[in-house]
Amino acid sequence: MSVVISSRPLSVDTAELGGLPEIRRPTAIAPRDARELSKLFFARLQELEEGTRAYQYARNTLIEMNMSMVRYVARRYRHRGDDMQDIVQVGTIGLIKAIDRFDLAREVEFSTFAVPYILGEMKRFFRDTGWAVHVPRRLQELRTELAKAKEQLHARLDRDPSVDELATHLHLPEEEVIEGLVAANGYAADSLDTPTNPDSLGPRRTLADVVGDDDPALATVEDLHTLAPLLRQLAPRERRIIELRFGREMTQSEIGAELGVSQMHVSRLLKSTLSTLRTGMLSDSEPEPDPGSATPTP
Structure with missing residues (x-):
């Protein structure tokens, strides 16, 4: 056994240490x-x-x-x-x-x-x-396996591995690998006040500044996209009533005068039509295309 012992004076009394050497490193x-x-x-x-x-x-x-x-x-x-x-x-x-x-x-x-x-x-x-967000134990263990596989594949490929390469390396389905990668995001949580550009000389930006939010207009677009083919399937008179009521914002009495029917009859037709449209909007099946709305072949 070779040990490097300091030749400098001991910082404690040699006799008190009982002959223990002062080890330099x-x-x-x-x-x-x-x-x-x-x-x-x-x-x-x-x-x-x-x-x-x-x-x-x-x-x-x-x-x-x-x-x-x-x-x-x-x-x-x-x-x-x-x-x-x-x-x-x-x-x-x-x-x-x-x-x-x-x-x-x-x-x-x-x-x-x-x-x-x-x-x-x-x-x-x-x-x-560990784990700012609770996830099942199997995903906690999968996170460790994915980290190890990433390191091994990066050394071999000289780049970050793809999902299918990780799945092949670990002999796992791609869906399970994706689930593990998503779950790994729950291991640590960052504050929304964390700067995204700490080394930049420009304006300070935090995570809160770049986190996306729900756009209510997107839901409106989806609803209109679903509603359009349902409107085309209505009878002409029902479609006309919807146009007058919600397009031109006419009252039921005004619509009745326009169509030559009573206000009570307009109310029943409007109620029935709205019920049909609501059912179609909530249905999972795709509405049938309107043959009359198809673009003619030149």
Whole structure:
């Protein structure tokens, strides 16, 4: 085992440390060497008084020497899309808890003891901070698989993969891949005040400025598109009554005088005609085309 030891004076009393070396770069120590050194530091840590400079030195060195274990566990979750630095930080909390609770008398490897603590903190982090919108577990798992497949295919194709390429790679139907991609949007939520052009020198724009809204005129266009063939199917007199009532906004009495019928008769015809049109509007079937409205063939 080769360990780089500082030649500078120790920041703590050498005698108080019981001969423990001052390690110049604890994070650079190989995992195999860290395991052997950790036993030495743990043995001395149990003899030191908590709160002393020597205790803090031994504890901090143990943390830094075993950070490779945290990074190793964190790599399992590199495809989740979370910031790896955040995952390493919460894993470090688990490592510190393991160091504070480890006892050499257990006669188990420290890594065996520490990994469950590290994993526990990471899973708690994902539980507390992940998925701004609740989605089924199968879609949560599919999001991870899609992220991994995207990374692999991007490296192979040198571009973002398409839906059918993702489906082929994962042996899934395209519909399920699309469902997973849509569900992945619920993992994190952005504020509507988030700027869309933070690096631009122009006017500040937020997400709220570019989010679309329902246009009521579109519903009117759809209704008129559905109504047009129904109007063409009406009898000429019924179509005339609709035109006079809603096109020229005449009263029923005025319509009766125009057509030479009573106001009561106009009311019955209008009611019946509107009922026919309403039924046609609510029907799922397509209205039959009006032969008279067809464009003649030249």
